[in-house]
Amino acid sequence: MGTYTIFNYDPSDDDAKTLLARIQKKPVAALEGYTLTDAENKEMKARMKTAEEGLLYTARHCKGDASETGLVQFAQAIMDLDKTRGAHPTHIYKNEAGKDTECLIPFSSDIKFNAFIRDMSGTTAGGADSQLTVFLKGAPERILTRCAKILVNGEEQDFTDELRDEVNKANSTFGGLGERVLAFAKYTLPGDKFTKEYQFDVKNWKAWGLDAKRSYADYADEPGTFPMHDLTLVGVVSLNDPPRTNVDLSVSKCRSAGIKVIMVTGDQPPTAAAIANKVNIIKHPKMEFNNLVQQEKEKGTYKEGATEEAMMAKSTGIVIHGDELAKRHLEEEKLGLADDDPNKGAFIQEWIAKPEVVFARTTPSQKLLIVAACQKAGHVVAVTGDGVNDSPAIKKADIGIAMGSGSDVAKNAADMLLLDDNFSSIVNGVEEGRLIFDNLKKSIAYTLSSNIPEILPFIFFILFQVPLPLSTVLILCIDLGTDMIPAISFAYENPELDIMDRQPRKAKLDHLVNTKLISFAYL
Numbered sequence: 001m002g003t004y005t006i007f008n009y010d011p012s013d014d015d016a017k018t019l020l021a022r023i024q025k026k027p028v029a030a031l032e033g034y035t036l037t038d039a040e041n042k043e044m045k046a047r048m049k050t051a052e053e054g055l056l057y058t059a060r061h062c063k064g065d066a067s068e069t070g071l072v073q074f075a076q077a078i079m080d081l082d083k084t085r086g087a088h089p090t091h092i093y094k095n096e097a098g099k100d101t102e103c104l105i106p107f108s109s110d111i112k113f114n115a116f117i118r119d120m121s122g123t124t125a126g127g128a129d130s131q132l133t134v135f136l137k138g139a140p141e142r143i144l145t146r147c148a149k150i151l152v153n154g155e156e157q158d159f160t161d162e163l164r165d166e167v168n169k170a171n172s173t174f175g176g177l178g179e180r181v182l183a184f185a186k187y188t189l190p191g192d193k194f195t196k197e198y199q200f201d202v203k204n205w206k207a208w209g210l211d212a213k214r215s216y217a218d219y220a221d222e223p224g225t226f227p228m229h230d231l232t233l234v235g236v237v238s239l240n241d242p243p244r245t246n247v248d249l250s251v252s253k254c255r256s257a258g259i260k261v262i263m264v265t266g267d268q269p270p271t272a273a274a275i276a277n278k279v280n281i282i283k284h285p286k287m288e289f290n291n292l293v294q295q296e297k298e299k300g301t302y303k304e305g306a307t308e309e310a311m312m313a314k315s316t317g318i319v320i321h322g323d324e325l326a327k328r329h330l331e332e333e334k335l336g337l338a339d340d341d342p343n344k345g346a347f348i349q350e351w352i353a354k355p356e357v358v359f360a361r362t363t364p365s366q367k368l369l370i371v372a373a374c375q376k377a378g379h380v381v382a383v384t385g386d387g388v389n390d391s392p393a394i395k396k397a398d399i400g401i402a403m404g405s406g407s408d409v410a411k412n413a414a415d416m417l418l419l420d421d422n423f424s425s426i427v428n429g430v431e432e433g434r435l436i437f438d439n440l441k442k443s444i445a446y447t448l449s450s451n452i453p454e455i456l457p458f459i460f461f462i463l464f465q466v467p468l469p470l471s472t473v474l475i476l477c478i479d480l481g482t483d484m485i486p487a488i489s490f491a492y493e494n495p496e497l498d499i500m501d502r503q504p505r506k507a508k509l510d511h512l513v514n515t516k517l518i519s520f521a522y523l
Helices: 013-023 038-053 066-075 081-087 140-146 161-176 247-256 269-278 289-299 306-314 322-335 346-352 364-376 388-396 408-413 423-449 451-464 472-492 515-522
Strands: 092-094 100-102 113-119 132-138 147-152 155-158 180-188 231-239 317-321 356-360 382-385 399-403 416-418
Touching: 013 038, 066 180, 066 231, 132 140, 140 147, 140 161, 140 180, 140 231, 147 161, 161 180, 161 231, 161 269, 247 423, 269 317, 269 356, 289 306, 289 317, 317 322, 322 346, 322 356, 322 364, 346 364, 364 388, 382 388, 382 423, 388 399, 388 408, 399 408, 423 451, 423 472, 423 515, 451 472, 451 515
Parallel strands: 147 231, 317 356, 382 399, 399 416
Antiparallel strands: 092 100, 113 132, 132 180, 147 155, 180 231
């Protein structure tokens, strides 16, 4: 696990004021405008922190990554994390410049794992005994390929094909339930070579450790290297992150309104497909492309190339792995197609043309490709996200939506902030936007319809010298006295019953005031 995810509860001043109101048996509104003294503020916050520490670990506040928060809440019941981290700290050595260097590889969406070198000697880093161990945590497909052994009942065994199949089956089972799966591996470093003064090259590790097909023996003699292969698999853990309530209804509402919801996630394909099925993004899992291909393989009728083409035409949905997207994009880059070439990104447009689309194990650059392909297909694209990795896609989208609890980078890149972090609020916003647009058109049509009988007498007066039936002042009185109030009342009209059953309007053609509205108003 990471070093930085911790239990952390920091009550706000409003929380302190609410507690004081409860103690004094007053409504919170009674303390509005009242500023707590330093003593009151300190006492209320201390009480809340003490009460929070007595809660179940699963109910306590954590500061850090969402996945590691789940792991911390789970592990705290087994061991005291603060004591364990204190006893086995992340190894720190002094580099050639005399500066402290922490031995860790941070998580990124490209490598999909993080790594730490921890001092397991029970003494502080820099002690006499060297019991350093490399720990990796991340996506199962990235960790398992680096493992040569597995820990069974506390003993290391060879990671045979049979055991590998068993682990892969467990991973697929957990993923099929919609759970996020993480794999853990370690390598105990031999003390004769990896002393606490050893210069671990954690900065340039990709030069020798990125290729998962290598073995530690291939680079063991190079200076600064440490084992990133031939690891021992410790186990896998699944985390259940259920979708919010009513998201499935909101997705169905989007579908009826002509809005396609495309899921782009960092989870593995089985997990992504299961979650997408739960929230109605994939309504027909048996008609998903990969499932159809798998069925053909089980029947023994699979033919490479021909089967994929036939199943692509037959399927109603598709789950695309980020590696497949990267592979196809690389092949396209080698052709040297220009940005305005209609064939550039055609493979993504073929995928997004399906009614049900999910992208799994994606990177920030791939999210940009997906957004660009949707825009090239003529769609108005809205992107939601909360992390730094989401910010490029949020910035490129026509409408960027950041979560209120997300990173500052994502918020700065967004056009809109979603304060309650609820997808359903976006759908409600679409409905409200359509209602406002409809009511504006009604109000404008009503206002324009009264202009004809008012302006025609003036035209006749100018052309044929027909006396004016109403003076300018009387017409102004009619407009201000009788037309204004009904026109304003249209702004408060309730939505039409079919407001979320219509297809989205065409932005280039269906303007607020168009030929159809003018003809309706005047004729």
